[in-house]
Amino acid sequence: xxxxxxxxxxxxxxxxxxxxxxxxxxxxxxxxxxxxxxxxxxxxxxxxxxxxxxxxxxxxxxxxxxxxxxxxxxxxxxxxxxxxxxx
Amino acid sequence: xxxxxxxxxxxxxxxxxxxxxxxxxxxxxxxxxxxxxxxxxxxxxxxxxxxxxxxxxxxxxxxxxxxxxxxxxxxxxxxxxxxxxxxxxxxxxxxxxxxxxxxxxxxxxxxxxxxxxxxxxxxxxxxxxxxxxxxxxxxxxxxxxxxxxxxxxxxxxxxxxxxxxxxxxxxxxxxxxxxxxxxxxxxxxxxxxxxxxxxxxxxxxxxxxxxxxxxxxxxxxxxxxxxxxxxxxxxxxxxxxxxxxxxxxxxxxxxxxxxxxxxxxxxxxxxxxxxxxxxxxxxxxxxxxxxxxxxxxxxxxxxxxxxxxxxxxxxxxxxxxxxxxxxxxxxxxxxxxxxxxxxxxxxxxxxxxxxxxxxxxxxxxxxxxxxxxxxxxxxxxxxxxxxxxxxxxxxxxxxxxxxxxxxxxxxxxxxxxxxxxxxxxxxxxxxxxxxxxxxxxxxxxxxxxxxxxxxxxxxxxxxxxxxxxxxxxxxxxxxxxxxxxxxxxxxxxxxxxxxxxxxxxxxxxxxxxxxxxxxxxxxxxxxxxxxxxxxxxxxxxxxxxxxxxxxxxxxxxxxxxxxxxxxxxxxxxxxxxxxxxxxxxxxxxxxxxxxxxxxxxxxxxxxxxxxxxxxxxxxxxxxxxxxxxxxxxxxxxxxxxxxxxxxxxxxxxxxxxxxxxxxxxxxxxxxxxxxxxxxxxxxxxxxxxxxxxxxxxxxxxxxxxxxxxxxxxxxxxxxxxxxxxxxxxxxxxxxxxxxxxxxxxxxxxxxxxxxxxxxxxxxxxxxx
Numbered sequence: 109x110x111x112x113x114x115x116x117x118x119x120x121x122x123x124x125x126x127x128x129x130x131x132x133x134x135x136x137x138x139x140x141x142x143x144x145x146x147x148x149x150x151x152x153x154x155x156x157x158x159x160x161x162x163x164x165x166x167x168x169x170x171x172x173x174x175x176x177x178x179x180x181x182x183x184x185x186x187x188x189x190x191x192x193x194x195x
Numbered sequence: 196x197x198x199x200x201x202x203x204x205x206x207x208x209x210x211x212x213x214x215x216x217x218x219x220x221x222x223x224x225x226x227x228x229x230x231x232x233x234x235x236x237x238x239x240x241x242x243x244x245x246x247x248x249x250x251x252x253x254x255x256x257x258x259x260x261x262x263x264x265x266x267x268x269x270x271x272x273x274x275x276x277x278x279x280x281x282x283x284x285x286x287x288x289x290x291x292x293x294x295x296x297x298x299x300x301x302x303x304x305x306x307x308x309x310x311x312x313x314x315x316x317x318x319x320x321x322x323x324x325x326x327x328x329x330x331x332x333x334x335x336x337x338x339x340x341x342x343x344x345x346x347x348x349x350x351x352x353x354x355x356x357x358x359x360x361x362x363x364x365x366x367x368x369x370x371x372x373x374x375x376x377x378x379x380x381x382x383x384x385x386x387x388x389x390x391x392x393x394x395x396x397x398x399x400x401x402x403x404x405x406x407x408x409x410x411x412x413x414x415x416x417x418x419x420x421x422x423x424x425x426x427x428x429x430x431x432x433x434x435x436x437x438x439x440x441x442x443x444x445x446x447x448x449x450x451x452x453x454x455x456x457x458x459x460x461x462x463x464x465x466x467x468x469x470x471x472x473x474x475x476x477x478x479x480x481x482x483x484x485x486x487x488x489x490x491x492x493x494x495x496x497x498x499x500x501x502x503x504x505x506x507x508x509x510x511x512x513x514x515x516x517x518x519x520x521x522x523x524x525x526x527x528x529x530x531x532x533x534x535x536x537x538x539x540x541x542x543x544x545x546x547x548x549x550x551x552x553x554x555x556x557x558x559x560x561x562x563x564x565x566x567x568x569x570x571x572x573x574x575x576x577x578x579x580x581x582x583x584x585x586x587x588x589x590x591x592x593x594x595x596x597x598x599x600x601x602x603x604x605x606x607x608x609x610x611x612x613x614x615x616x617x618x619x620x621x622x623x624x625x626x627x628x629x630x631x632x633x634x635x636x637x638x639x640x641x642x643x644x645x646x647x648x649x650x651x652x653x654x655x656x657x658x659x660x661x662x663x664x665x666x667x668x669x670x671x672x673x674x675x676x677x678x679x680x681x682x683x684x685x686x687x688x689x690x691x692x693x694x695x696x697x698x699x700x701x702x703x704x705x706x707x708x709x710x711x712x713x714x715x716x717x718x719x720x721x722x723x724x725x726x727x728x729x730x731x732x733x734x735x736x737x738x739x740x741x742x743x744x745x746x747x748x749x750x751x752x753x754x755x756x757x758x759x760x761x762x763x764x765x766x767x768x769x770x771x772x773x774x775x776x777x778x779x780x781x782x783x784x785x786x787x788x789x790x791x792x793x794x795x796x797x798x799x800x801x802x803x804x805x806x807x808x809x810x811x812x813x814x815x816x817x818x819x820x821x822x823x824x825x826x827x828x829x830x831x832x833x834x835x836x837x838x839x840x841x842x843x844x845x846x847x848x849x850x851x852x853x854x855x856x857x858x859x860x861x862x863x864x865x866x867x868x869x870x871x872x873x874x875x876x877x878x879x880x881x882x883x884x885x886x887x888x889x890x891x892x893x894x895x896x897x898x899x900x901x902x903x904x905x906x907x908x909x910x911x912x913x914x915x916x917x918x919x920x921x922x923x924x925x926x927x928x929x930x931x932x933x934x935x936x937x938x939x940x941x942x943x944x945x946x947x948x949x950x951x952x953x954x955x956x957x958x959x960x961x962x963x
Contacts, residue, residue: 113612116375116551117361126377152361161279161286166613170815171655187612190374190535192652193284194719194925195403195460195566 110138112186114146122146130186135165136176138186153188164191204777205692206918209855212684213703214454226410226426226453227485234412235264235313237474237484238320239467240327241494242302242309245336245560245883246349249300249309249329256326257312262319265477266327268310269297272473273442282436284463284566284654284716291529293440295563296469302331303351303528304562305883306493308466313474313482336560336883340502340525343369343559351528351558371530372556376538376610384517384549388508390589396578398932398950399876400500400525403567404867404895407456408491413471414481421475423450423468428458428677429716430707436465441472451707452677459867460566463716464496492888496565497877499525499532503578505541509586515601517549518542522575524556527563532556533571536652539611540929541575543650544598544620544821545583546607560883566718568864569651569925573871573932577950580647580933585946594646594937595633598823599624603650619847619911620821623648626909627823632843641830642840643941648823649929653922654719655817658726659712660733662690662701664806668793669700670737675714676726678705680863680924681856685723686730688852689918693734695778696792712811720922723852724913725814731917732810741795742773744802745780749773749788816915820926822846824865828938835958837873837939839900844930845907849921854908861927862904868931870896876951 109129114122122128128145132138143150153163158175165172166187172178180186217223254266275293279286298307310327314320337343337351348369357368360375385391407426414422421443427433430450438445455462467484474482486495501524508517520541524534534554542550587597602621608614627633627646637644661673672690676682687701694701714726750768757763772783780795782788799806827840844861851857874894878887887893912919936947945960 115612116377120360120362155279161281169613169616171817173655173813173815185613189611189613190539191285192536192539192654192719193533193566193570194652194654194721194922195458195568195570 109182110180110184110186112138112142115188118149118152118188121149121152133180134176135172135178135180138180139176162190164189203692205688205698206850206852207854209853210684210698212681213687214678214683223454225407225456226412226424229412229424229453229483231412231414231481234481234483235315235478236317236320237311237313237471237482238317238324239308239470239484240310240324241490242298242305242307244302244331244333245305246334246351247302247331248334249298249302250332251330252310253328254310256328257323260319260323260326262315263312263323264315264480265313265474266310266323267473267477269299271477272297272440275440280439282432282439284719289439292436295529296440296466304560305885306490306562307528308470308494311470311474313478337369338559338561338879338883340500340523340557340559343557344523344555351560369558370555371526371558374535374538374554376552378608378610379549381517381519381549381551385508388516389511390586391506391508392582392585392589393506394582394948396503396581396948398501398574398577400497400561401567401871401875402492402497402893403459403461405457405459405461408486408488409462409466409495410483410485411467411471412481412483413468413475415472415476419447421448421472423448423472424453425450425468426455426462427452428455428462428679428718430675431713432463432716433465433468434708437468437472440469449707449709452705455677455679458679459568460570460718461496463718464565466495488890489888492893493885494562496527496563498567498570499527499564501525501574503574505578505582507582507586509590511590513590513592513597513600515545515547515586518547519551520579521553522555524571524574525559525561525564526556527561528558529563530556530558532564533566537571537575539609540572540650541579543609544603544648545601546603547601550610552610568867568928572649572651572929573868576647576649576929577932577936580930581936581946584937595624595628598648599628615819617911617914618819618821619909620648622909622911623821623823623845623847626845626907627825630825630843630845630907632825632841632905637827639829641832641942642827643938644825644827645934645936645938645941646823646825647930647933647937648821649926651720651820651926651929653724653817653820654721655725655814656715656719656721657811657813658714658729659811660726660729661711662733662737662808664737664796664799666797666799668696668796669702670694670696672701672703672730673706673711674703674726675706675711676722677717679717680860681853682717682722682726685852685856686727689727690730690734693731694737694792695775720820720924724817724916724920724922725812727852727918727920728814728916729810729812732812733808736810737806737808738775740806740808741780742770742775745773745790745795746770748802749782749785814915816913818849818913818915818921820847820921820923822926822930824930824934826934826938828935828942830939830942830957832961835954835961837935837952837957839869839902841902843905843907844927845909846923846927847911847921848908848923849913849916850910850919851908852918852920857908857923858906860924861906864924864927865904865931866896866901868928869901869935872932872935872950872952874951874953
């Protein structure tokens, strides 16, 4: 199962839990499974079924490009982070 | 001219840029050069107040002035939806974006657009602005982040509530967002530390200072289609933003990017384009608007002023074990400062087990901030790199040695969680330590040497490239990436390398939204990386098609050679049997068969027709960038003036495609950083009036102020790119402010906690 890192921004919803093992082969199923354990987290991460515009996902250090369809490896690290832009 | 390497024939050389002749002869077409039949000239009426409620706007007198063809206010714009949308590099609230383009019920900074006029001459338009009557209820402005954060501060947006750690609250405040990043146990880390340093820093509002002002020409055609010509870092971003603000489908908006005279992040948001469009619709004629320099300062996005607290703790052996920071960034009149990026960058050069970083996005009565080269990172590095310097001093360590001891490397975790891939930070520290500059003693009174490091993420995003093969064996490369810093060359070079033809045989052209697939902005240090990636893929597509055609031709020749023979069944030529190297295709099954790229191009018409390679990219494998800088300064003890004596910038550049342009990017970033460090700031009166809105009074460094900026290119190829490219354009602006502050300390014994370190500020510190 993937290791999902729950940032300080999400911890009000997780009761302070900062890491959790979650089953799922895509970000969509990872988030659905997170929601079962931490109600409300799905709304924080998704909007109209896709990632909110102010949320990015990093899987094993790489920013995911396929939104909720992004595949997740068995032992992947998953982070929900702010999106990065530049000048 | 540099020599080609054994590995590459084109990459790593320094050819002349394709747009060079147009630029040096003045023939390049910028937005200000636009001339359309029947074109009108637009001017924008801007608020004289930093904070006021608009009670009424009367335009009748202006409309009656001969020559005036249209006058518009917010009433001429569709009501924008209050929702987030991806309209550029980042999510943007459509309503707030629209309200920044033209004020709705309130003006939120001096210079905020209130109305606009189109007339037959700029002078008539200017005169008409004076005839528009606006009644304001003037409100108290709030101009500093710490004032704006107070509970009793005047509110810019009465309906805005604070988002606290990701959760909407009911608290009405100028704090739009409070975010936090946490790693390990900082409290425990500080308990274990032998030395703890805690300091507070302020940075001023700074402008990108591009030479060419914002401009836009719009034609709202009778068929309902909107055409825009503009100076922008991304035509598709203008298309999306304009379409959202004007309530149009993107297919109804065509944007052509003109040549661009600098952007540095400041030409991503739209300001004039929707205004010119609405004027054009009302007047029935094309309209051009060009900003004055005063408008640039007062009404476009600078980088935020900030207040930053940093606390760091280290063991006696120099290992940094804990770090905390609070970053309070001014967003300007609308939420959306780069404080998130600042938070994620502030400690990134170091592997620190325990970190907490809090960020506050705060609105104030100043122009809405925009991106500026590594947005948010320079402010942050000024604070953290000064504290690292002080830690080294307290521990009796060399300031570069403490960076080498604690420097981040592959596998180390950033404060926002993800681990680093292969990065070259330690290589930059090693190179700085071993550089002749660092080894040479600095002598003389009032002189000091400082060092600092910096990090920037870089981004990938989306690009499209098309390569058309010409019958003479050359190639036309079509791209959507505005060329700001020589990317026509760096992209064409990658295509040429992959095609196996000379650089001079690839002619790149930048086109607008009707001419190429979606391409994100030239920004985020992404263009040579991501558009270059697409160029490589498009070139591979060309080679693949040529191989297929040659396989068919050579296979048919085999058919003839083996006619009626049994061996024919075993001798077939497929594309896999065609090799390509050094401009020549060869048949692996028949050494006698070969054709050059030029031969194939010349015979395209008889070999299946035109050949066009195409590719889109949204690459992963973005390589973050690190830099370490060394600077020597001399401080005049009587005036506080700081002179830069010598400056060396070391940077991990991945593979330098065109080393001259990489060096140029580094030198440009350093110079902007020096300006930020020593002179540049928006100076406001108490009423919120910027009092130095010209290049005479907003002092940017010139060549007369600076020595040659020496560059050291540490090439640590990025494994995520076929040619090892890392973005190079942004990180060089990150270390200079801190490096100069540390150098001034060495020269004077006074720690700098405010930028700019202008003569007045330095003198005040000397007199303490």
